[in-house]
Amino acid sequence: MRAVIRRNKQLVCDEIDELVPGEGQVLVRTLACGICGSDLHALHHMEHMIETSRRAGGGALNFDPSADTVFGHEFCAEILDHGPGAAKTLKAGTRVVSVPATLTADGVELLGYSNRLPGGFAERMLLTEAMVLPVPNGLPTEAAALTEPFAVGAHAVAKARLDPNSVAVVIGCGPVGLAVIAMLKARGFGPVIAADYSPRRRAAAEKLGADVIIDPARESPHGRWEQLGVPMAGAAQRMARMMGVQFGRPVVFECVGAPGVLQGLIEAAPAGAQIVVAGVCMESDRIEPAVAITKEIELTFIFGYSPEEFAATLDDLAEGRIDVSGLVTGKVGLDGVADAFVALGDPEAHVKILVEPSR
CATH class of the missing domain: 3.90.180.10 (Medium-chain alcohol dehydrogenases, catalytic domain)
Structure with missing residues (x-):
């Protein structure tokens, strides 16, 4: 054959x-x-x-x-x-x-x-x-x-510590980023901010339900956190909570997999953010732990999916929850x-x- x-x-x-x-x-x-x-x-x-x-x-x-x-x-x-x-x-x-x-x-x-x-x-x-x-x-x-590539998105979302009020930023709208966006929306999370330099990929992200589409060449995707109710600084977050202001845990999905991206996200993300690393960087990279420690950034690396997530993804596709x-x-x-x-x-x-x- x-x-x-x-x-x-x-x-x-x-x-x-x-x-x-x-x-x-x-x-x-x-x-x-x-x-x-x-x-x-x-x-x-x-x-x-x-x-x-x-x-x-x-x-x-x-x-x-x-x-x-x-x-x-x-x-x-x-x-x-x-x-x-x-x-x-x-x-x-x-x-x-x-x-x-x-x-x-x-x-x-x-x-x-x-x-x-x-x-x-x-x-x-x-x-x-x-x-x-x-x-x-x-x-x-x-x-x-x-089914298989979108199951990777299902696994990434399952590993994210999202709450009902969370704001999610997806960096990179290639196949992995698109799968993450689709699964976030299928599970009822949002708003979802999607960022990519490619117009074609941004259009695909919008079709899959991303609420905010950003071209990083024109605007930082991290400029929208405050607008969506998430204070950037740890002190501002503590003050907001003392005043009874509720906001969801900020979650960033890194779906690029290139050197330097992770450090850039550590610096740009709000304090206390979880960064879910779904992009596979095949080169050595460098981060500054002191910055992540000071901001209490949580790093979560994901790989693959479980058989249950694979089966659930097939069901999501078949039932039209993901188009x-x-x-x-x-x-x-x-x-x-x-x-x-x-x-x-x-x-x-x-x-x-x-x-x-x-x-």
Whole structure:
């Protein structure tokens, strides 16, 4: 079968071995698979990703970066066949999504980051039957394929210590920032301030429900805190509370992942703010703890999501609590994946590109 393979830090379309479902597995046909920002980084810096994973003590990315790898972990697929001992609860032809991890006799394979099993940039995949979720309510395939990235937003919001009166600022409106905005609004939080230099991304943030849209080139997103009732200084906050003035906990979501951003937020955020770090900075960075200590800033780093958050995100999409129509700005077949990686380097070119292997 055909697949797009990372080989020698290049993407090549080639033939790989056919798959046979093992015990408890299902063979699926890939219908659509999103290109993630981590895929863009992994193409040229997989070794660095594996090293940081090792240093973090998780060992999640434990494979040979010099060997062939088929990316793709944001997918919607169709069941073709069942392996031995399968319950066959979901019949052939059922559209499904899944957390991108497959149980094998040798352990867990993370789809998209495995030498043994291909991810969604292949015509077919092997999934664990017990982990697949049927796509409900006639949810379109391209929307179902966004379950995985939007689950990251669900996890970020779950980790935020928001109260009913909280004001949230989302810095960076790429796929992660958009997922955070969508989940904040789906959970009833607001006002939500969204900031990005890209007009296209700002428009997407507005479509997903952000209450205030800011171009940082023209205005600091932190200039709105006072207007929305959140005093900036700790002394002013204490005085407000003494006078019976109530205001919600300020929460900032860092969704950029570039050096210097975190320190800038520590300096600009209100005293007592929680900064939820969802952007993955793959370089060494530097912060000044004394500033954060003086302001009593809380830093919360998030990664991934739980199976429950994944399932809840699928439900949010299917029930219309999150409207992702229009976020997919491009679709390519396997032959167009390499060019799509280049195109995604320009934030004005695309918001999200899906790979459709049958295209």
